[in-house]
Amino acid sequence: MRIKILFAVLLFTFVFGNLPARAQWNPLNPVTDFKQQQDGVQFTRKSGVIKLQVCSDSMVRVIFSPASTIPNLKNQVVIKNQWPSVPFTVQSSDKDITLTTDALKVAVTRKDGSVDFYDLSGNKLFEQTEATLTPVVVNGENTYHSELYSKLWGSYEGFYGLGQHQAGVWNYRGEEVDLSQDNTNISIPFFLSSNGYGLFWNNTSRSRFNNRFLNALYLSSEVADAMDYYFIYGPAFDKIIAGYRELTGAPPLFGKWAYGFWQCKNKYNTQAEIEGIAQKYRDLHIPADNIVQDWFWWNIMGEPRFDKSRYPDPKGMFDKLHADHFHVMISVWPSFRPGSETYDDMARKGFFVAKSVTPGFHPAGQAIYDAFNPAARKYYWSLMDNGLFKLGADAWWLDTDEPETEDRETNILVNNKVFPGSGARYANTFPLLHTTGVYEGQRAETDQKRVFILSRSAFAGAQRNAVTVWSGDINADWVFLKKQIPAGLNYSLSGLPYWTTDTGGFVTGNPDDPKYRELFVRWFQFSTFNPILRVHGTRVPDQNELWSYGPQAEKILVNFDTLRYRLLPYIYSLAWMTTSQAYTPMRALVMDFRTDTRAANIGDQFMYGPALMVNPVTEPAVNSRQVYLPDSQWYDFWSGVSFRGPQTVSAAAPLDRIPLFVRAGSIVSLGPKMEWSTQMPEDPIELRVYRGADGDFTLYEDENDNYNYEKGVYATIPFHWDEARQSLTIGARKRTFPGMLQSRTFQIVFVGENHGVGIAASDRPDKIVQYSGSEITIKP
Secondary structure (H helix, E strand, C coil): CHHHHHHHHHHHHHHCCCCCCCCCCCCCCEEEEEEECCCCEEEEECCEEEEEEEEECEEEEEEECCCCCCCCCCCCCCCCCCCCCCCEEEECCCEEEECCEEEEEEEEEEECCEEEEECCCCCCHHHHHHHHEEEEEEEEEEEEEEEEEEEEECCCEEEEEEEECCCCCCHHHHHCECCCCCCEEEEEEEEECCCCEEEECCCCCEEEEEECCEEEEEEEEEEEECCCEEEECCCCCHHHHHHHHHHHHHCCCHHHHHCCEEEEECCCCHHHHHHHHHHHHHHHHHCCHHHCCCCCCCEEEEEEECCCCCCCCCHHHHHHHHCCCCCEEEEEECCCCCCCCHHHHHHHCCCCEEEEECCCCCCCCCECCCCCCCHHHHHHHHHHHHHCCCCCCEEEEEECCCCCCCCCCCCCCCCCCCCCCCCCHHHHCHHHHHHHHHHHHHHCCCCCCCCCCEEEECCCCCCHHHHECCCCCCEHHHHHHHHHHHHHHHHHHHHCCCCCCCCCCCECCCCCCCCHHHHEEEEEEEHHCCCCEEEEEHHHECCCCCCCCHHHHHHHHHHHHHHHCCCHHHHHHHHHHHHEEEEECCEHHHHHHCCCCHHHCCCCCCCCCCCCEEEECCCCCCHHHEECCCCCEECCCCCEEEEEEEEEEEECCCCCCCEEEEECCCCEEEECCCCCCCCCCCCCCCEEEECCEEEEEECEEEECCCHHHHCCCCEEEEEEECCCCCCCEEEEEEECCCCCCCCEEEEEEEEEECEECCCCCCCCCEEEECCCCCCCEECC
């Protein structure tokens, strides 16, 4: 048997390993000369030039230009264009020219200009086998169609990221993905490989990732002046994502309230209704921080004035909701209907991209504004500022910002002009520029309220605009619940950390139907461990509050809502890690177990932070599910029973429980029960210590809702568990902020079977310590 396997391997190597590197239908484009430069190497080819720009020891930018020089390729996506000098060496042979940094080797083959990337041990990571730029005319512009071909024979890598897509696919090996914005599909031209690298395809037009044939990867774009991409080596996925965010920007912190519960439906219709719902949450003591006013609160779309027949006192509404400790998010569209002074003024100023022709759901003449025009963005923000922000609005729901183009497949930008030129060139970036205008507008207005944007679409860089996306107008069924998990995980792996979904699906659910109640409960359990917890959707009858699903479901929903609030010290600390350390809170298993082939191919389990493994139930009428535990010790959150991975277990999943496991070495901070995020100081904090491995966690605190943290106004408390010494160290507090607790109580629980388990605080903590900022060491 061994001889047969060896023969098969040798045959594969002989037949496929020696295939010509290039396709047979294009002429060779050899390297004729090269020149070392301060920041890399430029290669002259028979046709065009290639530039390898060394951005860091683990990031190399590759530009292929059809001209004899490298064009200026700055865009509004990449915000870091100047890099410090990085040591590298260049070696030349008859075969190739090799650039070597402290982390990478990049070899350019003389005979054909192919570009190969290796780690320092000589393992091939990625191969740019061929690059072509074909002259085309797109939307009246003379440009190029760019295409990269990468030969994958012999590679077993998986591909992840590319934004959010709804085919239910987790690993994109063997798949094709159109990178074009659409409702429920968010296109980010960035993918990661289980080989330990990422590739950011720096192009803003409609593009494609094509790996339909397993052994060939094609990356292509509709409009290009040159081929331009960044190769980022990890091999840890966190390091790759850190590289992407260094290029495109870091996500700011949201106000603490944003990490609590968001109540929403399609839609509240009156001021009295939305005020009454908020009041009932407080009367029933159900935790909630946010309530949302969906569309058609206006007189006419595009003019931010409340319909006074239904909202007689908008300022009074905001004031009352704030007094009840609710933050308010308002739905705002990028569309403008004719019949208002605003519409006429924007038309005169040339602020519209296009207008609809035939009446349908929207009237003829409805226009999309030009978010690419800086003056139009400022105008748009001024409408929101004067009509909503100054009244008290706290957050922005930027709906339909792909932008939505009903009844046609082609994005409306593709065959229209925008402020910089052809819309086809910028077709994927409308949501980036749209959110940029709102983010920069609010930041210029005040530094006392953090920006929160909920957007239906996004592009690379949108994370720097305080954007959370939701997964769009999805169906309310088990099929789409299951699809949301890989959709959210791939989106998170695309470098944008904040994602949520319409819990229960957008269309359509019946809260009185027992089968739909089960679906809603399972979906809410999953959403509890999303970066943002939010319910929304169209319901018949028209109710979508946590009490709408009957007493049994309400009890379960409120319990998970309570767990979310107890976890806020942990969640807010993850948020700080996301802002300051390029962390990703919703983590596919491949992020932490990349070399475990089985873990790398699981798309329906994930880590929420370093501690919690979440295993959603996506089938009806079941009371258990199979859970794969990678190589570590794991604790059942509900029972404290420990398991040693790697193994697959059948985890109990009655309707009131989602299988949840905690990794050994975790230190999980849980606060007291609260009805909103800042109801009281987070004291005492229960520290659950899951023994079995060394572990660290840092508790982060600040003033909750301003930008003083950017000036260093915050505090951190480090925790360390030493497994060998069986000791927990609460380190010295660093920094301070106004209102900080000078002294606090930690209730320490060393988790074991039926001890320190479930949602409620332990009534038998192992140690209770008073902490005033100095280091303390505790033993069980």
